[in-house]
Amino acid sequence: MSAVEVAGLRKVFNPGKSSQVDALVDVDLVVQPGAFVTLIGPSGCGKSTLLRLIANLTEPTVGSIMVNGKTAKHARLDQEYGMAFQQAGLFDWRTVAKNIELPLELKGWDRAKRRARSAEMLELVKLPEFGDHMPWQLSGGMQQRIAIARALAAHPPLLLMDEPFGALDEMTREHMQAELLRICATTNTTVIFVTHSIPEAVYLSSQVVVMSPRPGRITHLVDVPFGNDRSEDTREASSFFAKITEVREALRGAEFQPTARGVDDR
Amino acid sequence: MSRRGTALLAGIAPPLLFGVLLLGSWEAIVRGFELKPYFLVPPSDIGSGFVDNWGNIWDAMRVSGTNAAFGLVLGTFAGVLMAFLLSRFKVLDELVTPMSIAVNAIPAFVLVSVFNNMFSTTSDVPRRLMVTLVVFFVVLVNVAKGLRQVDATHAELMHSYAASNWEILRKVRVPNAVPYLFTALKIAAPLSVIYAYVSEYFGGAQNGLGSRIASNIANSKNAVGWAYVLGACLLGLMFYLISIAMEAVVTPGGLAQRDRDGS
Numbered sequence: 001m002s003a004v005e006v007a008g009l010r011k012v013f014n015p016g017k018s019s020q021v022d023a024l025v026d027v028d029l030v031v032q033p034g035a036f037v038t039l040i041g042p043s044g045c046g047k048s049t050l051l052r053l054i055a056n057l058t059e060p061t062v063g064s065i066m067v068n069g070k071t072a073k074h075a076r077l078d079q080e081y082g083m084a085f086q087q088a089g090l091f092d093w094r095t096v097a098k099n100i101e102l103p104l105e106l107k108g109w110d111r112a113k114r115r116a117r118s119a120e121m122l123e124l125v126k127l128p129e130f131g132d133h134m135p136w137q138l139s140g141g142m143q144q145r146i147a148i149a150r151a152l153a154a155h156p157p158l159l160l161m162d163e164p165f166g167a168l169d170e171m172t173r174e175h176m177q178a179e180l181l182r183i184c185a186t187t188n189t190t191v192i193f194v195t196h197s198i199p200e201a202v203y204l205s206s207q208v209v210v211m212s213p214r215p216g217r218i219t220h221l222v223d224v225p226f227g228n229d230r231s232e233d234t235r236e237a238s239s240f241f242a243k244i245t246e247v248r249e250a251l252r253g254a255e256f257q258p259t260a261r262g263v264d265d266r
Numbered sequence: 267m268s269r270r271g272t273a274l275l276a277g278i279a280p281p282l283l284f285g286v287l288l289l290g291s292w293e294a295i296v297r298g299f300e301l302k303p304y305f306l307v308p309p310s311d312i313g314s315g316f317v318d319n320w321g322n323i324w325d326a327m328r329v330s331g332t333n334a335a336f337g338l339v340l341g342t343f344a345g346v347l348m349a350f351l352l353s354r355f356k357v358l359d360e361l362v363t364p365m366s367i368a369v370n371a372i373p374a375f376v377l378v379s380v381f382n383n384m385f386s387t388t389s390d391v392p393r394r395l396m397v398t399l400v401v402f403f404v405v406l407v408n409v410a411k412g413l414r415q416v417d418a419t420h421a422e423l424m425h426s427y428a429a430s431n432w433e434i435l436r437k438v439r440v441p442n443a444v445p446y447l448f449t450a451l452k453i454a455a456p457l458s459v460i461y462a463y464v465s466e467y468f469g470g471a472q473n474g475l476g477s478r479i480a481s482n483i484a485n486s487k488n489a490v491g492w493a494y495v496l497g498a499c500l501l502g503l504m505f506y507l508i509s510i511a512m513e514a515v516v517t518p519g520g521l522a523q524r525d526r527d528g529s
Binding site: 077094105 | 419429444
């Protein structure tokens with residue numbers, strides 16, 4: 001069974017009005033369990049919309065979305081996925097541990113079980129001594145790690161991330177990428193990750209999904225066969241740069257495709 | 267400890283020095299130019315008037331304080347309750363908000379006069395009602411804002427957890443509104459005292475600070491009148507300090523620092 005299966009998806013904003021926008025057309029996507037799939041493309045290509053559709057935060061105009069063999073809505077109601085955004089979105093009035101426990105509270109877990117799980121998650125993101133801190137006492141990178149811990153607290157099989165490292169500086173960002181890969185390998189979580197950054201996409205993903213705007217659609221799928229052993233050396237390998245070039249060219253083709261005629265399109 | 271003490275001293279020394287300087291020059295100007303007491307009373311006379319009349323001033327402070335406290339508590343409860351209703355029922359919001367702006371635009375003395383006519387002139391109800399009304403609107407506007415203005419990421423997150431409206435209210439909207447409530451209280455507490463004085467001035471029982479100040483000055487007992495003003499200042503300050511202390515107890519160490527009210 002696929003982790004996520006999107007078929008014949010179409011999303012139209014403001015249908016029938018002069019402000020009508022075809023956010024996504026003819027989108028088909030299959031994500032295998034354990035995969036790390038990155039959605040990349042210029043602004044307005046619908047990558048965040050696609051993520052929000054999979055999360056059932058918005059409904060498709062046409063088409064079907066299955067998450068873990070359930071409809072997207074059913075999957076949301078069962079908390080089959082965790083989600084992280086560009087803003088860490090921690091609650092100022094809750095301690096770090098209580099922030100991680102929020103999804104568990106909503107699932108009706110008792111206090112002792114919640115405590116044990118939040119301690120486990122704090123270990124996982126390597127911030128075990130910060131449970132009793134308030135969120136605003138943490139740096140941006142640490143807050144984002146807590147947001148990831150919260151997203152994974154209920155051990156969902158799927159993690160949806162919308163530019164989670166977009167607001168971080170370059171050094172913190174690279175560190176967080178390595179941490180995310182370690183965490184996902186440990187927990188065996190499938191990830192769908194939205195980004196603007198080509199190196200970030202290549203470093204993280206098993207597959208890069210290249211999208212183009214007006215109307216938003218998938219133009220290329222680039223497989224990244226680096227396997228699980230990715231380290232800081234990966235970032236300096238020639239195969240890494242080759243993949244970056246491949247994705248960049250796919251993006252160029254995608255971006256100029258509506259105006260520049262004769263550009264390859266598969 | 268000693269470094270902390272020095273820091274504290276550095277914090278209060280400038281305003282203290284300024285106050286002493288101001289009182290000193292006030293005293294010097296009144297004495298030097300031999301200003302008549304009905305024009306300006308020297309601080310020393312106010313001080314002795316305050317000490318001599320302390321018993322009466324304290325009685326009046328208790329009366330005004332009680333009037334203000336009644337209105338403050340009642341107005342806060344009513345304001346919070348209405349804020350919940352407004353955030354729940356959009357229609358109500360559209361009906362109440364314009365009306366509250368309209369009522370707020372009516373001068374206080376008009377309302378007090380109307381209330382005085384409605385109830386007997388020896389009743390405490392009109393003045394307490396006036397304070398309640400003022401506090402009610404301040405609390406209503408701020409708390410409603412806090413309940414409504416939920417961070418977009420928080421809203422999406424709760425939706426992704428399939429949280430019910432009740433859970434969102436309890437775990438997001440209410441805690442989000444708490445700092446707004448205290449912002450409202452810090453405005454409403456001194457305001458409640460001021461409106462108690464104003465209401466007392468416009469009739470009813472002659473036992474509060476508002477009427478005492480007016481009658482003493484009307485009788486040319488200016489120094490005593492000013493002594494009552496001093497009592498009024500102290501009472502207002504007390505209310506403000508209580509509202510700050512309550513905030514410190516309820517939201518220890520944190521939320522106030524986040525500067526979400528922009529003050």
